Amino acid sequence: xxxxxxxxxxxxxxxxxxxxxxxxxxxxxxxxxxxxxxxxxxxxxxxxxxxxxxxxxxxxxxxxxxxxxxxxxxxxxxxxxxxxxxxxxxxxxxxxxxxxxxxxxxxxxxxxxxxxxxxxxxxxxxxxxxxxxxxxxxxxxxxxxxxxxxxxxxxxxxxxxxxxxxxxxxxxxxxxxxxxxxxxxx
Numbered sequence: 001x002x003x004x005x006x007x008x009x010x011x012x013x014x015x016x017x018x019x020x021x022x023x024x025x026x027x028x029x030x031x032x033x034x035x036x037x038x039x040x041x042x043x044x045x046x047x048x049x050x051x052x053x054x055x056x057x058x059x060x061x062x063x064x065x066x067x068x069x070x071x072x073x074x075x076x077x078x079x080x081x082x083x084x085x086x087x088x089x090x091x092x093x094x095x096x097x098x099x100x101x102x103x104x105x106x107x108x109x110x111x112x113x114x115x116x117x118x119x120x121x122x123x124x125x126x127x128x129x130x131x132x133x134x135x136x137x138x139x140x141x142x143x144x145x146x147x148x149x150x151x152x153x154x155x156x157x158x159x160x161x162x163x164x165x166x167x168x169x170x171x172x173x174x175x176x177x178x179x180x181x182x183x184x185x186x
Contacts, residue, residue, distance in 0.1 A: 022111055023118035024048035027182025037127030043148065044088065044124070045182070047156050048117040051081065053177045054162040055110050063106060065169040074165045075106065077158050082109050084151040084158075085116035087135060091147045092120035096136040 027045045031038040055078065066073040072080065082101065090097050104112065124130070133144040135151075142150075163173055176184045 022052065022114045024052040024114050026184055031125060035126075035128045036130045037124045040127075040130060040144070040148065041121040041125040043152055044117050044121040046179075047152060047159065048114055048121070049177070049182050050156065050163075050179065051117070051159045052114060053173050054159045054166070057171070057174055058106070058166060059171055062166045062169045062171050065165045067165065067168065074162055074169075077161055077165070078106070078109055078113075081155050081158050082113050084155040085113040085120075087151040088147060088155070089116040089120040089123075091133055091135045091144055091151075092123040094132070094134060094136070096138070098138070 024045070027042075027049045030042070058074070063075040063078075064073055066076075082104075086099070086101070087097055101112075124133070127133075130144040133147075135142040135144070135147055166172060176186070178185055
């Protein structure tokens, strides 16, 4: 039953994804200045581009793939990245964390992650000083620098896991993305 639901969800997701253009098919062009905000923004853009291509064309077998019983499945890894993307966008908005997210399909999670990352990148892009941006958990606040070594780096790490998992399940990343330039070779 669960596999049938996932298969139906994936079919609907693929149909919807071809109709709605998601961010990070390619990385936006560089800004002209290297500021704290533009560098943080570019790190997030790099994450978004990698996540887009690590999750593009995933199939049910890929979402269910789990290298060992103790490891997260690809789908559980995406759930974790969703939580991390929420922390990233909340830091860019100076909003506290803790919002409970609704149940979502794979496509909805993927879209939310990519849109969260794009929104955070856009909010930070023109900032010259990030000292007013914080990660907020209840009464605890952390510098935006913690967002770089925390949720941003962690999401990059886990995106690499998805790329590896899908290769192991027989569905490698599609040919075309050029990770150095952030463009897609046609």
